[in-house]
Amino acid sequence: QKEVEQDPGPLSVPEGAIVSLNCTYSNSAFQYFMWYRQYSRKGPELLMYTYSSGNKEDGRFTAQVDKSSKYISLFIRDSQPSDSATYLCAMTPGHPLSGGYNKLIFGAGTRLAVHP
Amino acid sequence: DAGVIQSPRHEVTEMGQEVTLRCKPISGHDYLFWYRQTMMRGLELLIYFNNNVPIDDSGMPEDRFSAKMPNASFSTLKIQPSEPRDSAVYFCASNTDRDLNTGELFFGEGSRLTVL
Numbered sequence: 022q023k024e025v026e027q028d029p030g031p032l033s034v035p036e037g038a039i040v041s042l043n044c045t046y047s048n049s050a051f052q053y054f055m056w057y058r059q060y061s062r063k064g065p066e067l068l069m070y071t072y073s074s075g076n077k078e079d080g081r082f083t084a085q086v087d088k089s090s091k092y093i094s095l096f097i098r099d100s101q102p103s104d105s106a107t108y109l110c111a112m113t114p115g116h117p118l119s120g121g122y123n124k125l126i127f128g129a130g131t132r133l134a135v136h137p
Numbered sequence: 138d139a140g141v142i143q144s145p146r147h148e149v150t151e152m153g154q155e156v157t158l159r160c161k162p163i164s165g166h167d168y169l170f171w172y173r174q175t176m177m178r179g180l181e182l183l184i185y186f187n188n189n190v191p192i193d194d195s196g197m198p199e200d201r202f203s204a205k206m207p208n209a210s211f212s213t214l215k216i217q218p219s220e221p222r223d224s225a226v227y228f229c230a231s232n233t234d235r236d237l238n239t240g241e242l243f244f245g246e247g248s249r250l251t252v253l
């Protein structure tokens with residue numbers, strides 16, 4: 022079983038829809054959670070970063086962490102065609118720099134297509 | 138800043154040939170990472186350097202892979218001899234201690250390798 026599971030999709034939605042992207046994980050030590058966005062033929066770029074359970078909002082994006090269920094989500098409101106990309110979750114067992122660098126463990130990514 | 142620069146962007150080679158991928162990190166960044174991305178395995182960390190010193194190479198698949206960082210502005214990932222199963226997109230990423238607090242990595246655009 023992979024440490025981080027993510028449905029690869031593809032997920033196709035109409036413009037304006039609310040999108041929900043999810044990851045589950047098995048290691049209860051994971052504490053720091055990130056979402057990266059990767060456009061086609063490009064490298065991933067950090068979208069959001071959260072620590073601990075709860076919600077974090079940034080514009081149309083909301084990251085949610087539920088440690089009791091080992092489940093994280095990224096919600097995109099009023100989705101736009103420019104949101105079409107692959108979204109990768111990533112996490113570390115501790116602070117990224119505690120005791121040396123803590124490697125990010127990435128999910129496989131979910132491909133999202135938002136059509137006009 | 139120009140960002141992380143990788144070359145070549147595309148490489149097609151035949152099995153048994155030597156492949157060298159190159160990376161120029163963002164100026165001032167003291168961490169450099171090499172990742173490999175495939176559909177099957179997602180994004181995997183191969184090796185990372187801190188201040189030009191290899192810290193963790195546990196992700197390097199086998200002895201055919203080697204990486205060097207002769208100075209702060211240049212790194213190479215070499216595969217010799219190459220095999221078809223090495224076909225993937227290889228990403229270089231860099232960062233500093235300060236930005237790693239958020240788990241952020243700055244990725245290049247990747248080198249797409251096809252081994253026939």
